[in-house]
Amino acid sequence: xxxxxxxxxxxxxxxTQAVAASLVRVLMNKPGVRGTSTIVALRGDLGxxxxxxxxxxxxxxxxxxxxxxPTFVVExxxxxxxxxxxxxxxxxxxxxLESEDELYALGWEQVATDPGNLIMxxxxxxxxxxxxxxxxxxxxxxxxxxxxxxxxxxxxYGA
Ligand SMILES: Nc1ncnc2c1ncn2[C@@H]1O[C@H](COP(=O)(O)OP(=O)(O)OP(=O)(O)O)[C@@H](O)[C@H]1O
Ligand SMILES: [Mg+2]
Numbered sequence: 212x213x214x215x216x217x218x219x220x221x222x223x224x225x226x227t228q229a230v231a232a233s234l235v236r237v238l239m240n241k242p243g244v245r246g247t248s249t250i251v252a253l254r255g256d257l258g259x260x261x262x263x264x265x266x267x268x269x270x271x272x273x274x275x276x277x278x279x280x281p282t283f284v285v286e287x288x289x290x291x292x293x294x295x296x297x298x299x300x301x302x303x304x305x306x307x308l309e310s311e312d313e314l315y316a317l318g319w320e321q322v323a324t325d326p327g328n329l330i331m332x333x334x335x336x337x338x339x340x341x342x343x344x345x346x347x348x349x350x351x352x353x354x355x356x357x358x359x360x361x362x363x364x365x366x367x368y369g370a
Contacts, residue, residue, distance in 0.1 A: 216365045222357050227260050228267025230361050235271045237367065238329070238347065239296035248328040249297065252335035252342050255351035260359050261333040264351065265302050268331060272300060282306055286317060291329075298327035305334040311341030 221227045238249055251268075253261040266278045273292040281287045281304040289300040301322055308314055319341060322328055335342040348364040 217363045217367075219361045220354070221260075221359050221361060224260065224263045227263050227351070227359055227361065228270065231264045231267030232271035234347070234349070234363060234367070235268050235329075241367075246326055248323050248325050248330050250323065250342065250346035251329070251331045251349060252346040253331060253333050253349050253351065254335065256353055259351040259353050260361075261351060262304075264349070264361075265300075265331045265333075268329075269300055269302075272297075272329070274300060278302065280304060297329040299329070301328050301330040303330065303332040305332055305337040305341075308334075308337045311339040314338040314341040 219230050221230060234251070238251075253264060255261050262278070262280045269276075269278045269289060272289075272295055274289045276289055278289070279287070281302050285305070285307060286301065286303045289302070291297055291300060303317075305314065322330065323343070332342060332346075335346070347367045350360075350362045352360040352362075354360055
């Protein structure tokens with residue numbers, strides 16, 4: 212992998228899900244992020260495709276349950292099949308949170324330090340410094356109705 216930002220244009224939800232699946236494959240082989248949880252922070256406007264992205268990751272990880280947006284419940288957890296790189300996919304939507312304290316109130320410190328967790332969090336900007344810089348930062352930009360630009364920060368693909 213090259214040590215540079217990865218930027219992809221997708222023309223359908225399925226293509227966005229394929230990008231999510233390939234990110235998952237990179238992360239499961241990256242010892243640098245193991246030893247604590249793996250966090251993917253998804254930035255982008257309403258309807259950009261953050262939840263679509265998480266669905267793609269869940270499918271790639273073998274989740275059979277339907278992944279629904281956690282906007283109202285804030286957090287949903289999906290147990291992963293035996294042999295997966297993580298035990299649990301934790302999907303958080305911070306849209307309704309107003310500070311990092313509200314994230315901590317959800318038990319974030321424990322969730323975020325458990326190496327068995329792959330955490331995907333939408334609206335990370337809502338919780339200030341609650342999401343650590345070591346997260347994999349993914350930006351999804353709405354270009355037009357079906358087109359999105361997905362940028363994944365460079366450190367993810369580094370050594
Ligand atoms: N290339 C694409 N990639 C992803 N989604 C796309 C694409 N083209 C169209 N879409 C549509 O855009 C919408 C994205 O919705 P989604 O719920 O994933 O957004 P979101 O970023 O999670 O929004 P919110 O901030 O409200 O949670 C879906 O209806 C999806 O079908
Ligand atoms: Mg969403």
